[in-house]
Amino acid sequence: MSIAWGSLGLVALVSFAAAIAVTALVSFGIVGLAARAPRPDGPEPALSPAAGTAVGAVCLGVAALIVLYGLYLIVA
Amino acid sequence: MEISLIVIVVIVTALAFDFTNGFHDTANAMATSIATGALKPKVAVLIAGVLNIVGAFLSVEVAKTISSGLVDETKINPYIIFAGLIGAILWNLLTWLLGLPSSSSHALFGGLIGAVVVAAGAGAVHFSTLLSKIILPAVISPVLAGVIALVGTVIAYRSTARADTESVKKGFKGGQILSASLVALAHGTSDAQKTMGVITLTLIAAGVLAPDAGPPIWVILSAGLAIGLGTYLGGWRIIRTLGKRVSDIQTPQGFAAETSTTAVILASAHLGFALSTTQVATGAIFGAGAGRRIAGVQWGVAGQMAIAWILTLPAAAVVGAVAAYAASQGVVGTVLVAVVAIAAAVGIYAASRRTPVTADNVNDVPAPVAPDEQREAAQA
Numbered sequence: 001m002s003i004a005w006g007s008l009g010l011v012a013l014v015s016f017a018a019a020i021a022v023t024a025l026v027s028f029g030i031v032g033l034a035a036r037a038p039r040p041d042g043p044e045p046a047l048s049p050a051a052g053t054a055v056g057a058v059c060l061g062v063a064a065l066i067v068l069y070g071l072y073l074i075v076a
Numbered sequence: 077m078e079i080s081l082i083v084i085v086v087i088v089t090a091l092a093f094d095f096t097n098g099f100h101d102t103a104n105a106m107a108t109s110i111a112t113g114a115l116k117p118k119v120a121v122l123i124a125g126v127l128n129i130v131g132a133f134l135s136v137e138v139a140k141t142i143s144s145g146l147v148d149e150t151k152i153n154p155y156i157i158f159a160g161l162i163g164a165i166l167w168n169l170l171t172w173l174l175g176l177p178s179s180s181s182h183a184l185f186g187g188l189i190g191a192v193v194v195a196a197g198a199g200a201v202h203f204s205t206l207l208s209k210i211i212l213p214a215v216i217s218p219v220l221a222g223v224i225a226l227v228g229t230v231i232a233y234r235s236t237a238r239a240d241t242e243s244v245k246k247g248f249k250g251g252q253i254l255s256a257s258l259v260a261l262a263h264g265t266s267d268a269q270k271t272m273g274v275i276t277l278t279l280i281a282a283g284v285l286a287p288d289a290g291p292p293i294w295v296i297l298s299a300g301l302a303i304g305l306g307t308y309l310g311g312w313r314i315i316r317t318l319g320k321r322v323s324d325i326q327t328p329q330g331f332a333a334e335t336s337t338t339a340v341i342l343a344s345a346h347l348g349f350a351l352s353t354t355q356v357a358t359g360a361i362f363g364a365g366a367g368r369r370i371a372g373v374q375w376g377v378a379g380q381m382a383i384a385w386i387l388t389l390p391a392a393a394v395v396g397a398v399a400a401y402a403a404s405q406g407v408v409g410t411v412l413v414a415v416v417a418i419a420a421a422v423g424i425y426a427a428s429r430r431t432p433v434t435a436d437n438v439n440d441v442p443a444p445v446a447p448d449e450q451r452e453a454a455q456a
Binding site: 024 | 347
C-alpha cells in the first residue's frame with residue numbers, strides 16, 4: 001500500500017500558506033481602511049488616513065489576487 | 077433507445093441523494109455567516125444555492141468512477157448503485173435529524189461498499205484504497221483545517237486589536253460574505269460532479285450513452301438544480317450545530333474558518349485528494365473557536381461529531397448491504413426497498429417537525445459560554 005505522504009504534505013503546506021496569507025492580508029487591509037475615517041469616540045488610528053488607504057488597497061488587492069487564483073483553480 | 081426501469085430508478089435516487097447532499101452541506105459554507113449575522117439566514121442559503129448551481133456548470137471534470145476505486149467497478153450494476161444510494165440517503169437524513177454534520181461522500185462510499193460486499197463478496201472491496209484515500213485524509217484534513225483556522229484567528233485578532241472595533245467588525249463581515257461564497261462555489265463544483273458522475277456512468281453501463289461520453293446537458297442541469305435546491309432549503313439543524321453549538325463565533329473567526337476551508341479544499345482537489353467538505357469545514361470552525369478562547373469551545377460536541385464520522389461509513393454500508401440483498405431478489409425486492417426507504421424518509425421528516433429548526437429560529441439558542449466567562453459574569 002502506498003500513501004502519498006509527499007502530496008499530503010504539499011496540500012498541508014500550500015493550504016496553510018494560502019489561508020494564512022489571505023487572512024493576514026485582509027486583517028491588515030481592514031486595519032488600514034479603519035484608519036481612513038477614525039470615529040471621534042474610536043481609538044487613535046496607528047496610521048494617517050493616506051497611509052491607511054494605501055495599506056488597505058495594497059493588502060486587499062493582493063488578497064483579491066490570491067482569491068482570483070483560487071477561482072481560476074476551481075474553473076480550470 | 078429504451079431506458080430500463082432500474083436506470084430511471086437509479087437516476088431519481090441519485091438526484092434524491094444530491095438533494096440531501098445539498099441541504100446537509102449548506103452549513104459548511106454558511107453556518108458561521110448566519111451565526112455572526114454577516115448574512116441573513118434566507119439570503120445566505122439563497123447565495124449558497126445559486127453558487128452551488130453555478131459551480132455545477134463551472135467544472136467539466138466529472139467523476140470518472142463511481143467509487144473512486146474503492147470497489148471493483150466491474151462488479152457494479154445499477155442495482156448496487158441503487159442500494160448504495162439508499163444507504164447514503166438514509167444516513168444523511170438521520171444525521172440531519174440529529175443535527176450532526178457528517179460527510180455525504182463517506183455515506184455514498186459506505187453504501188456502495190455494503191452493496192458490493194453483498195452482491196460480489198468482500199474481495200471486491202479495495203481495503204487499502206479505503207485506508208489511503210478515505211480514512212487517512214478523514215483523520216488529517218479536519219485537524220489541518222482546524223490548525224490553519226486557529227492560527228488565522230489569532231492573527232486576525234492580534235493584528236486588528238488596536239484598530240476601531242466597529243470598522244473591524246464591518247470589514248470582516250464583508251470578508252466573510254466573500255469567503256463563504258467561495259466555499260459554496262467549491263462545494264458545487266465538487267459535490268454536484270459526484271452525482272453527475274454516478275448518473276453518467278449508469279447511462280453508459282445501460283448503453284444509453286457511448287463509453288467516454290460526457291454528461292448530457294440535462295444531467296448537468298438536474299444535478300445542479302437538485303443540489304442547489306437542497307442547499308437553498310437549508311439544513312437548519314446542522315447550521316445551528318456548527319454556528320451556535322460549537323463555540324460563540326464572531327466575524328473574524330468566521331472569516332478565518334471559511335478561508336481555511338476553501339484553501340484546504342482547493343489545494344487538495346487540485347492535487348487529487350477528494351476530501352470531505354463537511355469534515356474540513358467542521359475542523360476549521362473548531363479551530364477558529366479555539367483561536368479566540370480554547371475554553372469557549374464545546375469539545376463534547378466535537379466528540380458527538382467524531383462518533384458520527386466514524387459510524388458514517390459502516391452504518392451506510394449496513395443499509396446498503398440490506399438494500400442490495402433485497403433489490404437482488406427481483407422487481408418486487410427493488411420496489412420494496414424503494415417503499416421502505418420513502419417511508420423511512422417520511423418518518424424522519426415527521427420526527428423533525430416535532431422540534432422544527434427554521435430560518436427564523438436557527439440562531440435562537442444561547443451561545444456556549446466559557447467557564448471562566450461564567451465566573452466573571454457571576455462576580456460582576
